[in-house]
Amino acid sequence: MSQSNRLAAGGLIDRASSIGFTFDGRRYAGHPGDTLASALLANGVKLVGRSFKYHRPRGVLTAGSEEPNALVELRSGARREPNAKATVAELYDGLEATSQNRWPSLAFDLMAVNQLASPVFVAGFYYKTFMWPAKFWEKLYEPMIRRAAGLGRLSGEADPDSYEKITAHCDVLVIGSGPAGLAAALAAGRSGARVILAEEDFALGGRLNSDRRLIGDKTSAAWAAEAVAELESLPEVTVLRRTPVVGVYDDGVYAALERVSDHMREPGAHQPRQRLWRIVAKRSVLAAGALERPIPFGGNDTPGVMLASAVRTYLNRFGVAPGKRAVVYANNDDAAATIADLAAAGCEVVAVVDARGDAPALHAAARAARASLVFGGAIARAYGGRSLKGCEIVDGRGGGFKVACDLIAVSGGWNPSIQLTTHLSARPVWDDRLAAFLPGARPVGMEVAGAAEGAYGLGDALAAGFRAGAAAAEACGFAAGAVDVPATDQEPGDTHGRGPWRSPVKRGKAFVDFQNDVTVSDVELAAREGFKSVEHLKRYTTLGMATDQGRTSNVLGLALMAEITGRSIPETGITAARAPFTPVAIGALAGAHRHKEFRPTRLPPSHFWAEEQGAVFTETGQWMRAAYFPRPGEKDWFESAVREVTTVRTAVGVYDASTLGKIDIQGADAGVFLDRVYVNAFSSLAVGKARYGLMLREDGVAMDDGTTTRLGETHYYMTTTTANAGGVMRHLELCKQWLWPELDVHFSSVTDQWAQYAIAGPRSREVVAALVDEGFDVSNEALPYMGARELTVCGGVKARLFRLSFSGELAYELAVPARYGDAMIRAIIKAGEPFGICPYGAEALAIMRIEKGHAAGPELNGNTTAADLGMGKMLSKKKDFIGRTMSGREAFLDPERPSLVGFRPVDRSARLRSGAHFVPRGETPSAANDQGYMTSTAYSPSNGHWIGLGFLARGPERMGEIVRAYDPVRGGDVEVEVVSPVFVDPEGARLRG
Amino acid sequence: MSTDNYSIFSVLREALRGHTGWKPAWRDAAPKAAYDVVIVGGGGHGLAAAHYLAKEFGVTNVAVVEKGWIGGGNVGRNTTIIRSNYLLPGNIPFYEHSMKLWEGLEQDLNYNAMVSQRSVINLFHSDGQRDAYARRGNAMRLHGVDADLLDVAELKRILPMLDYENARFPVKGALRQKRGGTVRHDAVAWGYARSADGRGVDIIQNCEVTGFRIEGGRILGLETSRGFIGAKKVALACAGNSSRVAAMAGMRLPIESHVLQAFVTEGVKPFIDTVCTFGAGHFYISQSDKGGLVFGGDIDGYNSYAQRGNLPTVEDVCEGGMALMPAIGRVRLLRSWGGIMDMSMDGSPIIDRTPVEGLYLNAGWCYGGFKAVPAAGHCLAHLIARDEPHPVAAAYRLDRFATGRTIDEKGMGAQPNLH
Amino acid sequence: MRIACPFCGPRGVDEFAYLGDATVKRPNADAPDALPAFVEYVYLRDNPAGLHRELWQHALGCQSWLVVTRNVRTHVIDQVEAARDVAAARSSEAE
Amino acid sequence: MAETLVARSALRAHVAPPAAPAGAPGFTLREVPDLTLASVAALKGREAELAEAVRAAYGLDLPQGPKRVASGPVAFVGAGPGKWLAVSSAATDFSALPAAVADQSDGRSAFRLAGPKARETLATLIQVDLHPRAFGAGDVALTHAASIAVTLWQLDDEPSYEILMFRTYAATLWRWIVEAGRSRGVEARLAG
Numbered sequence A: 001m002s003q004s005n006r007l008a009a010g011g012l013i014d015r016a017s018s019i020g021f022t023f024d025g026r027r028y029a030g031h032p033g034d035t036l037a038s039a040l041l042a043n044g045v046k047l048v049g050r051s052f053k054y055h056r057p058r059g060v061l062t063a064g065s066e067e068p069n070a071l072v073e074l075r076s077g078a079r080r081e082p083n084a085k086a087t088v089a090e091l092y093d094g095l096e097a098t099s100q101n102r103w104p105s106l107a108f109d110l111m112a113v114n115q116l117a118s119p120v121f122v123a124g125f126y127y128k129t130f131m132w133p134a135k136f137w138e139k140l141y142e143p144m145i146r147r148a149a150g151l152g153r154l155s156g157e158a159d160p161d162s163y164e165k166i167t168a169h170c171d172v173l174v175i176g177s178g179p180a181g182l183a184a185a186l187a188a189g190r191s192g193a194r195v196i197l198a199e200e201d202f203a204l205g206g207r208l209n210s211d212r213r214l215i216g217d218k219t220s221a222a223w224a225a226e227a228v229a230e231l232e233s234l235p236e237v238t239v240l241r242r243t244p245v246v247g248v249y250d251d252g253v254y255a256a257l258e259r260v261s262d263h264m265r266e267p268g269a270h271q272p273r274q275r276l277w278r279i280v281a282k283r284s285v286l287a288a289g290a291l292e293r294p295i296p297f298g299g300n301d302t303p304g305v306m307l308a309s310a311v312r313t314y315l316n317r318f319g320v321a322p323g324k325r326a327v328v329y330a331n332n333d334d335a336a337a338t339i340a341d342l343a344a345a346g347c348e349v350v351a352v353v354d355a356r357g358d359a360p361a362l363h364a365a366a367r368a369a370r371a372s373l374v375f376g377g378a379i380a381r382a383y384g385g386r387s388l389k390g391c392e393i394v395d396g397r398g399g400g401f402k403v404a405c406d407l408i409a410v411s412g413g414w415n416p417s418i419q420l421t422t423h424l425s426a427r428p429v430w431d432d433r434l435a436a437f438l439p440g441a442r443p444v445g446m447e448v449a450g451a452a453e454g455a456y457g458l459g460d461a462l463a464a465g466f467r468a469g470a471a472a473a474e475a476c477g478f479a480a481g482a483v484d485v486p487a488t489d490q491e492p493g494d495t496h497g498r499g500p501w502r503s504p505v506k507r508g509k510a511f512v513d514f515q516n517d518v519t520v521s522d523v524e525l526a527a528r529e530g531f532k533s534v535e536h537l538k539r540y541t542t543l544g545m546a547t548d549q550g551r552t553s554n555v556l557g558l559a560l561m562a563e564i565t566g567r568s569i570p571e572t573g574i575t576a577a578r579a580p581f582t583p584v585a586i587g588a589l590a591g592a593h594r595h596k597e598f599r600p601t602r603l604p605p606s607h608f609w610a611e612e613q614g615a616v617f618t619e620t621g622q623w624m625r626a627a628y629f630p631r632p633g634e635k636d637w638f639e640s641a642v643r644e645v646t647t648v649r650t651a652v653g654v655y656d657a658s659t660l661g662k663i664d665i666q667g668a669d670a671g672v673f674l675d676r677v678y679v680n681a682f683s684s685l686a687v688g689k690a691r692y693g694l695m696l697r698e699d700g701v702a703m704d705d706g707t708t709t710r711l712g713e714t715h716y717y718m719t720t721t722t723a724n725a726g727g728v729m730r731h732l733e734l735c736k737q738w739l740w741p742e743l744d745v746h747f748s749s750v751t752d753q754w755a756q757y758a759i760a761g762p763r764s765r766e767v768v769a770a771l772v773d774e775g776f777d778v779s780n781e782a783l784p785y786m787g788a789r790e791l792t793v794c795g796g797v798k799a800r801l802f803r804l805s806f807s808g809e810l811a812y813e814l815a816v817p818a819r820y821g822d823a824m825i826r827a828i829i830k831a832g833e834p835f836g837i838c839p840y841g842a843e844a845l846a847i848m849r850i851e852k853g854h855a856a857g858p859e860l861n862g863n864t865t866a867a868d869l870g871m872g873k874m875l876s877k878k879k880d881f882i883g884r885t886m887s888g889r890e891a892f893l894d895p896e897r898p899s900l901v902g903f904r905p906v907d908r909s910a911r912l913r914s915g916a917h918f919v920p921r922g923e924t925p926s927a928a929n930d931q932g933y934m935t936s937t938a939y940s941p942s943n944g945h946w947i948g949l950g951f952l953a954r955g956p957e958r959m960g961e962i963v964r965a966y967d968p969v970r971g972g973d974v975e976v977e978v979v980s981p982v983f984v985d986p987e988g989a990r991l992r993g
Numbered sequence B: 001m002s003t004d005n006y007s008i009f010s011v012l013r014e015a016l017r018g019h020t021g022w023k024p025a026w027r028d029a030a031p032k033a034a035y036d037v038v039i040v041g042g043g044g045h046g047l048a049a050a051h052y053l054a055k056e057f058g059v060t061n062v063a064v065v066e067k068g069w070i071g072g073g074n075v076g077r078n079t080t081i082i083r084s085n086y087l088l089p090g091n092i093p094f095y096e097h098s099m100k101l102w103e104g105l106e107q108d109l110n111y112n113a114m115v116s117q118r119s120v121i122n123l124f125h126s127d128g129q130r131d132a133y134a135r136r137g138n139a140m141r142l143h144g145v146d147a148d149l150l151d152v153a154e155l156k157r158i159l160p161m162l163d164y165e166n167a168r169f170p171v172k173g174a175l176r177q178k179r180g181g182t183v184r185h186d187a188v189a190w191g192y193a194r195s196a197d198g199r200g201v202d203i204i205q206n207c208e209v210t211g212f213r214i215e216g217g218r219i220l221g222l223e224t225s226r227g228f229i230g231a232k233k234v235a236l237a238c239a240g241n242s243s244r245v246a247a248m249a250g251m252r253l254p255i256e257s258h259v260l261q262a263f264v265t266e267g268v269k270p271f272i273d274t275v276c277t278f279g280a281g282h283f284y285i286s287q288s289d290k291g292g293l294v295f296g297g298d299i300d301g302y303n304s305y306a307q308r309g310n311l312p313t314v315e316d317v318c319e320g321g322m323a324l325m326p327a328i329g330r331v332r333l334l335r336s337w338g339g340i341m342d343m344s345m346d347g348s349p350i351i352d353r354t355p356v357e358g359l360y361l362n363a364g365w366c367y368g369g370f371k372a373v374p375a376a377g378h379c380l381a382h383l384i385a386r387d388e389p390h391p392v393a394a395a396y397r398l399d400r401f402a403t404g405r406t407i408d409e410k411g412m413g414a415q416p417n418l419h
Numbered sequence C: 001m002r003i004a005c006p007f008c009g010p011r012g013v014d015e016f017a018y019l020g021d022a023t024v025k026r027p028n029a030d031a032p033d034a035l036p037a038f039v040e041y042v043y044l045r046d047n048p049a050g051l052h053r054e055l056w057q058h059a060l061g062c063q064s065w066l067v068v069t070r071n072v073r074t075h076v077i078d079q080v081e082a083a084r085d086v087a088a089a090r091s092s093e094a095e
Numbered sequence D: 001m002a003e004t005l006v007a008r009s010a011l012r013a014h015v016a017p018p019a020a021p022a023g024a025p026g027f028t029l030r031e032v033p034d035l036t037l038a039s040v041a042a043l044k045g046r047e048a049e050l051a052e053a054v055r056a057a058y059g060l061d062l063p064q065g066p067k068r069v070a071s072g073p074v075a076f077v078g079a080g081p082g083k084w085l086a087v088s089s090a091a092t093d094f095s096a097l098p099a100a101v102a103d104q105s106d107g108r109s110a111f112r113l114a115g116p117k118a119r120e121t122l123a124t125l126i127q128v129d130l131h132p133r134a135f136g137a138g139d140v141a142l143t144h145a146a147s148i149a150v151t152l153w154q155l156d157d158e159p160s161y162e163i164l165m166f167r168t169y170a171a172t173l174w175r176w177i178v179e180a181g182r183s184r185g186v187e188a189r190l191a192g
């Protein structure tokens, strides 16, 4: 395991320790401070991946998160992570990487036959083919395409790691830690402002670590280290490494992703894998730098072709020579540094191809490196297949020659990293002098500094950073003192790369978008077929749509389109960048709330007791409710629920009704207010009485129902359905604050304050009597049906007792403060034992309310009116109320509207199902014969057969008629008789008794 | 020589000569002085209407004017789901008509839009939801549309990656429409444009409508950024912007503009081969042919014309995703974007005449108008050509809000952000 | 997006519930043209692409209903007022 | 007559097991039992009367805004325009105040978090700025902890905080705080 390409010295790696890793099962060694890419290059590994469409062999192009080629699967088992960029994956001991999108192996990929068909597989060919026969698309073509597409594989197992989110507020957020970012953070941090410095990389310093520059008398990397040390000593500065800022949102909200544990084999105990930061910043400084762009030429994707700036990063930061014999191809002066650094590292620079005329900077560098210089020339073609063997160079006069080389360093100018300036829709502006898009309008509060705004000189970047950091701090009210911008060594010459945009020689495939295999000729084809808008170009060819989001290709692609169509670059335009800046694991965006903790769980006061009883629970919104309480020997919910109903109807049962919404309403105008929100009147309700109320939406449709009790002259207690409690409260607040602010009325949600138990059944009065304290009379005379009173139970616990019944039996609802809820249910059970009490759950409750024809959620489904529900007569004519006027619309008065009736099977042994549709007897089921639908069904122990509620056209007029309940999705088709929706005690004698 | 018909043979022929013979898929037309019909909006609906006007109704003196580039609106940014699994009688026949048109689309257009009937699966988590889905499935069957209810055992076979064991809201089954699926969204716009263009329709890009010329209650033409264009009839198909354009004709609509975000991950090998919606969270997902998981959730919930949303919705959608499919934790979100939609007051669309004679409206498609593209185009063309609504779109009237014949699938009432 | 609740201070949009257009006014139910007025009130919207006055509630906060003036193109918020104050001012104007 | 009823916390069992860090705790988490709580809303036109009554009975000026004022066992917490939460660690009857008063002693549960890592832990659940420059002793936030509505205030500069939530959410929120606190040295014990 020799690191054949590791330089003898230099770099920000820890040479003292060596760490092992595997790639495609082979073992290699690297050092802490390496990325997977630098370690692979150090070991002489050039072939690291296969391209998306043609499965072409690919190597490392860049040294950052813009990498289009070097994608691998990291780790294994449930932690397998597809499409990891080797250029950002930090090396750790035991790292496992596997190449992807190849079969059977990286070196021999059978899918590479796609290359043979590549003349057919041009941009957009799918749209022109695969149409015959039509059925073959889903069966044959699409599965084939899908298998070939995609890159890495998911494990298919649940992600075993955890994630965390955190919110941070600051005065100044600095994005990027190159010279501009460090300077900005220093200026702001020294002022005392709260500063967050977020850097994507694990090393701070940006290009300071990649280039051999001097700041004052220090190397640029040493200066960066000192700046970081100072920042870390400032109490209000937070330095976040491995943390790209990924999104900019309205009003200074930024999302950043901290890769907490990705540089370790697995996260430490209780540590998340990643942490999503929501940063709320008053100001921000974007110092994200600039990325170099390639120059397309034939075979420019051969492993060994690399961006010139990345070559420097590997040499200087990682102490790795990405090649031994290099050709440099540039259209600007920046490559001079690459030539010099290669030479300094002992690599041979065989040729320098300057696409421009003779430019002194490259001329001098080439001469110093003893490289032959070709100006006005180009690379015609690179060759070598799985690793670069050489290239053909043409000079400006038509001559050409071949040179052997194992590295081509390409420098086509710079693209400022302005993506984050456009997340809030601003358009970038083209700058002809810099040949680059610069930030247009900035998001409110954001400044851009350094290479990200086109200040490419190191000195300029430092100066801009200090200036922006100070300005940002000052805008937040801090005094930033003057700074001396340190002096720097000589800047390179003209680094702008104003073209040419591609090699003029067309030989072989010249890639623009490496990852999505989009070539120069694809761009030409798109233009030919009319896809000339950059957005059409993108979507037709997929240019810029891969995991790198075209960070090395977008500008190039549109520049080529501009050239081909004879338009200027600004006329041609640029595609929009979108969040995230760099791809983010979905697990991190989801955070900690997974599995059972996806949403909060609300537990009513009897929950622990119910668990002890072996209750089976059901999720109702956020609540857990006991569905039924199985007893030994009962084989399913049905038996238990039927037994519970029978017990209530013949003896007594208890149900925890605490999940109902409960609202305390007070104020001089409480009665008037309720008159306006309910269809019926409440101001006339006597103190100590409860009344059923129905609320409509303003459009006349039923919104919610419940009972409201008048506890005092100006004091009411409202109950709502469990599901709508929040919505009703919001509605009441709106009515009070917005519609009728003149009214004196106040609400307090007391849902959680009271544990409320329904005690129902012929023996319920006896149970209640055993619980209330002496002196309180619960007789029918003292507390009649719909009566309510405040009293004490069990020796002084204050309580409210309501004579309400949802089950249709003699029944009470007893409310005690929630802390006593657990003890109360135990006391009720105990007091009820002599009378045969049992607890009943939501299933039994549902059966009983259906037996009584009470509407609930399935009937109040957002489309039904009071009249549909059989409550049309409740609508007061004496007052205005929400929904009154709109209830008078034509369709609401249509006699054909389905309205609520009951159903029983003609064959009494037949089962009914909710969701069945009603079809007239003897007619074929069809849309035209669809007359309504079943909303609720239950087996009624009292009747000995199934019963149902449902909406049927002209239902109330059709009593006794037989219709079909048609349920094809469950294979049901049952004849049912239309009956009254009240199946038990229609006169209501029991509940009044 | 040029290549007109698309087929494997024409592709092979072109391959031999470097693909130099292809013609533009549609001409980049400049506006003429006047047309019989001008359609505002080069999205799916506008382009489909132009195609059907020309092909089915013989009306070819037609222009589609688009303020940007065609397909740049919602047709180019939706999550590509097609289905006809609706509940209400006003909707089912319409969407089924659309489904049938999708089923023959490629042959009709000579363009592969990759209609993929890979099935749409709506999960339920409670008995109440199951019954509501049964009601819907039965309604579909009564209309002759395919629907079936799946139990958990069947679901586990089709969607093994769901969290069945440890979920906060356990999956209890699903409603499936096998004929539902996805379509390659951009190709729909391009395919209709190419076909309409081939039949003589002018597709005019970078031409923004800025006003209408109306005299005596009759439309005469429209003002655009490229000058006045005369028209006997004008139809609006400018999803998301309907209110603004209608306001130029003096109308107020029962519509708010809202942003819906959508998301795509990095490409991965086949993971899920159906469309799946999560009834207890705000999440739905499918996988594109390129391998990206395409997913979304609820709208952000406030009026917006900004084509982008905010972070809480992103988080909410991803939470829903992880709750349903904990295996997607390590796939990376690649890109998020937003689209502006006409959210109508009952969640259903409008295809109708307007108080201005000769001015027709196609609007209010909410987040569901992609699947409607063929039928909406066809029905709009029918309305324009015949001046009466197509029977399957007869419920989509403007006056339904006044009469109370609203079509409210979700039962949310007049609150657009809840539909 | 962050909304500055007059009581609580600036908070993330996730704490707020949205209702919509705050310029419509509940009509008088006793007026002879009440039905068309209600149809308009409940269903018709200006839906401008610029400044929009809209109702939000600080639902996961102090429960205040707010009238927010916001540019719906840029999401920039100009003004946040308590709905009760706006309503009170509006009814005193009407008198 | 039936036996007397025992009061029980919403956290009874079933919440995460007690967590104890190896070293010094990053923060402690405790339930605050037996608070007397009442929601208090000023009646129309009687705002001054209420303020006067509170001053007379408890020697406190009702805070205008999200603030907490305390004297002895009693505190008033701003809960919205014209609304307060009256809090007392002793048995206190607030019902006589000239206001709309609703007992909430059982409607909410309360936890106290104290120690150097309390703030960072809260930041994983709550999005309000708790930095000392933005939030100090006496400050109140009506907000949510990962969607659970909470009222939070700071008691002192240790820092320690009290957080109130609707009682039926208490078990969930307890688990979530303990979970977020595990990497931050939470020491969590139930009362009693």
Ligand SMILES: Cc1cc2nc3c(=O)[nH]c(=O)nc-3n(C[C@H](O)[C@H](O)[C@H](O)COP(=O)(O)OP(=O)(O)OC[C@H]3O[C@@H](n4cnc5c(N)ncnc54)[C@H](O)[C@@H]3O)c2cc1C
Pocket: B040, B041, B042, B043, B044, B045, B046, B065, B066, B067, B068, B069, B070, B071, B072, B073, B074, B075, B076, B077, B078, B079, B080, B081, B082, B207, B208, B209, B210, B237, B238, B239, B240, B241, B245, B260, B261, B262, B296, B337, B338, B339, B340, B341, B365, B366, B367, B368, B369, B370, B371, B372
């Ligand atoms: C994120 C997202 C996901 C969605 N997912 C689905 C889904 O899975 N399934 C589904 O069925 N539906 C979905 N939809 C909804 C669907 O995309 C839309 O309902 C549908 O595309 C709207 O019709 P259209 O294609 O004609 O609209 P668009 O493509 O928006 O066309 C309208 C055109 O009008 C143009 N225009 C506007 N104003 C003017 C003017 N003044 N002058 C000239 N031109 C103008 C616009 O530029 C635009 O191109 C989704 C929507 C979004 C945003």
Ligand SMILES: NC(=O)c1ccc[n+]([C@@H]2O[C@H](COP(=O)([O-])OP(=O)(O)OC[C@H]3O[C@@H](n4cnc5c(N)ncnc54)[C@H](O)[C@@H]3O)[C@@H](O)[C@H]2O)c1
Pocket: A175, A176, A177, A178, A179, A180, A181, A198, A199, A200, A201, A205, A206, A207, A208, A211, A243, A244, A245, A246, A287, A288, A289, A290, A334, A414, A417, A420, A449, A450, A451, A452, A456, A457, A458, A459, A461, A492, A495, A496, A581
């Ligand atoms: N010679 C040239 O033409 C040329 C061109 C460009 C840059 N440069 C050199 O590069 C340097 C420019 O300085 P600078 O500070 O502007 O840039 P930089 O490239 O040194 O630093 C930018 C930093 O931002 C980080 N970053 C980018 N996006 C990020 C995000 N979203 N979140 C978090 N971190 C992010 C990068 O990882 C990098 O560390 C100077 O040294 C300059 O001389 C030179």
Ligand SMILES: Cc1cc2nc3c(=O)[nH]c(=O)nc-3n(C[C@H](O)[C@H](O)[C@H](O)COP(=O)(O)O)c2cc1C
Pocket: A544, A545, A546, A549, A576, A578, B076, B077, B078, B079, B080, B185, B264, B288, B290, B292, B294, B307, B334, B335, B336, B337, B338
């Ligand atoms: C179904 C679908 C799949 C997409 N897949 C990708 C993708 O693989 N890569 C990508 O960069 N964008 C993808 N996008 C998003 C587009 O790049 C773009 O964001 C979207 O069309 C909206 O346009 P805009 O972002 O320019 O506003 C996809 C969009 C859709 C609708």
Ligand SMILES: [Zn+2]
Pocket: C005, C006, C007, C008, C009, C058, C061, C062, C063, C064
């Ligand atoms: Zn507030």
